[in-house]
Amino acid sequence: MSRHQQGVSLVELMVGIAVGLFIVATASFAVSNQLNDNRKLALEAQVEQDLRAAADLIARDLRRAGYWQNAALQFASSGSATNRYAAVTAAGQSASYAYSQDAPGHDNDVLDSNEQSGVKLDSGTLKLLMGDGGWQAITDPAVVTVTGFRLTMNTHELSLAAYCDAPCPPSGTPATCPPVQQVRELQLQINGTAASDARVTRSLNTTVRLRNDRVVGSCGA
Template sequence: MHHRKNPAFQQGLSIIELMVGIAMGLFITAGAIKLFVDNLGSNRQLLLETRLNQDLRAAADIVARDLRRASYWESAATGLWSAGAASVSATNPYAAIDTATTGAVVYTYQRPDVDPSTSANLGFRRTETNGVGILQIQNASGGWQDITDPSSVNITNFNIVSTPRAVELWKYCSCRTRLPVSSACEDAILSAAPTRPQMIIRNYDFTIKGKANTSQTALNEAIKREIRGTVRIRNDELKNPNGCPAA
């Protein structure tokens, strides 16, 4: 005799139930994978942003530190201006700072045992190699050395602007204390004279812009940073030191 199984006691899953379970499992797995991939992308972007910030800050610090030394002259005491002096015995041979070239600044300062007439200039510039911008520093031998890593940072802009402030020295010219005051020493004439003595306090505002340099163009465009700085040159420029009228 054969015993028939009661359908109420049937065990296992139907094909429909199995397919629904598999679909739900795949959906959950896909969500977990997407979450993991998004987390990896966010971590990578955060890492690139941090590295870009650090590289730009390091470059800005190098620019500020070296530019601040521009025009240093150990014999500056011989070029002091005084109202009663007929002339200044010496002028600073390192006074010039050139920002005429876009994306560059050129200057110099005294270094031990280096003749100023033969020494190479110093400075910074932005240049490109294979379409990637690089910030460079000019060393004592006249060569250019990278201060940013082109494999990770693309310097898109380096701009430096002079913002000087003039301190008028003509007010202290000794000829203004003599009576009668000569026409050349009258305030209206002396204050407008192009040869009047001035002390130029030199400030430079610089901007460095960069973006990440990776194999992913969209990521590079998304990760951009800009850093600004202001440098006060410690060595003021004495302009027209012999500009006081003789009488």
């Protein structure tokens, strides 16, 4: 009785191996793309979180700009009281401002060194000026590189003539009568890239309303 061997030929075996390798390669490519997408999403979320945290820190500090315990004295008819913390300078990639940090009821009406504040972009890192503590980084250069930072001041003036006890003298004497209340807003724009992958970029825009308005001018005598 003859025996018949069963199995696959060499050609069939090679075709099977080729098909198997193709399936494995396709699956590996899909998994690799999925991992890359997940990595990019994680980096985008990390960069977004760092930029938003920095923007929140800047916004909270900027809202204090111009704070003065005796601010009500600015509205006195004499107009003699001056807010030494009122000035806010914001241009391009930096801003400087100040606010009172004296104990409640003990404001010395002097702009002390510990009351100086500011924000700036320095070599891809955002920094805040903490008075005598100097400049402190608020973004992590190992996570995000800040590629763009811009502050734009918008000011809207409101006349306070209705609150003056005496009318203003003839026009131009003085030119600062009646006083005006300056309502100030800062537009904040930050752009950044992931430190480990420059292809991952994020941007953030927000508007900060300064809580302490500035009063310029005085009422008539």
